[in-house]
Amino acid sequence: MDLVNQSLYILIVNYNSSGLVSRLVDSILANENLPKQIIIVNNSPEDRELEKLASQKIIILQSTLNLGFGKACNLGLNMIYHNEPNSIVWLLNPDTYLPLNSIKKAEEFLIQYPEISILGTEVYEPDGNLWFGWGSFTKKDGTIISEKESLVYNNNSYLKVDWVTGCSLIINLKKFTEMPYFDPDYFLYYEDVDFCDRYANQGHLVVITNQIKVIHEPSSITLRYGYLQLIHNIYSYLLILEKQTNSLILLTRLIRMIITSIIILPFNPKFSLSKLQGIWMYLKKNQYVKNIN
Numbered sequence: 001m002d003l004v005n006q007s008l009y010i011l012i013v014n015y016n017s018s019g020l021v022s023r024l025v026d027s028i029l030a031n032e033n034l035p036k037q038i039i040i041v042n043n044s045p046e047d048r049e050l051e052k053l054a055s056q057k058i059i060i061l062q063s064t065l066n067l068g069f070g071k072a073c074n075l076g077l078n079m080i081y082h083n084e085p086n087s088i089v090w091l092l093n094p095d096t097y098l099p100l101n102s103i104k105k106a107e108e109f110l111i112q113y114p115e116i117s118i119l120g121t122e123v124y125e126p127d128g129n130l131w132f133g134w135g136s137f138t139k140k141d142g143t144i145i146s147e148k149e150s151l152v153y154n155n156n157s158y159l160k161v162d163w164v165t166g167c168s169l170i171i172n173l174k175k176f177t178e179m180p181y182f183d184p185d186y187f188l189y190y191e192d193v194d195f196c197d198r199y200a201n202q203g204h205l206v207v208i209t210n211q212i213k214v215i216h217e218p219s220s221i222t223l224r225y226g227y228l229q230l231i232h233n234i235y236s237y238l239l240i241l242e243k244q245t246n247s248l249i250l251l252t253r254l255i256r257m258i259i260t261s262i263i264i265l266p267f268n269p270k271f272s273l274s275k276l277q278g279i280w281m282y283l284k285k286n287q288y289v290k291n292i293n
Helices: 018-029 048-053 069-083 102-112 191-201 226-244 247-264 269-285
Strands: 008-014 037-042 058-062 088-092 118-124 130-132 134-138 143-147 168-172 206-216
Touching (some): 008 102, 018 048, 069 088, 088 102, 102 118, 118 191, 134 191, 191 226
Parallel strands (some): 008 037, 118 206
16 A cells, blocks of 8 residues: 555544543544544443544444553554554544644655654643653653653654653554554553553654644643542553563662652642552552452
């Protein structure tokens, strides 16, 4: 298949955010170039509002339970890959929306640079502040940073980075000999870091560009589930340290997190307890804690 004829799909994972998904879909359909299809994986079966969006262009994949972000992405990717294994998949968060001509820019970008496997875009807040510029992962000490500043591109159209956010992540399926997947062990958070790191280690080119931009309202979902999301954030951070660094770094970070959480407990009990719950979840799952019940 010629790159010029590659189909582009949009993949969205919904969790009780049908209003935001509807806004995102409206912004997609307002673009001059339309995707082949919009695939929405519904992780909240009780959210029936999504059914109103269903059409030949918009496919709703219903889950019977909350699969978590990574598994839900895999469900959508699997459908797209089996339909068109050489297509392009643009993964977007429900609380994002696209400026005009974004799809055309994405299609033309990958036509011009077919060597790219995973493409990230800069992500901006509605007020114009940069929310995501690029991602770094320092394996020697386990530091993972979402940089809120743009790289210096000079005359480059893209730059190689450690990882790009799953908030706006474009996968060029043509570059993969089998379906790329998100590690299902991650329920929420850091699955994008793990995804980029695994495929970069296999020789795939992971890059960021400032020529395609997405708008994101980061508080629209996180304010509703802040406590639970912090628990999963801590759990997933420990998980990626286990998978992608070494036992010394994991143990050092783990001990530091426990001590810090205990110290701040009297001053910020909600924050401290959520961190401790995330640590407990990780230890329990990995059977460091036995005979709990």
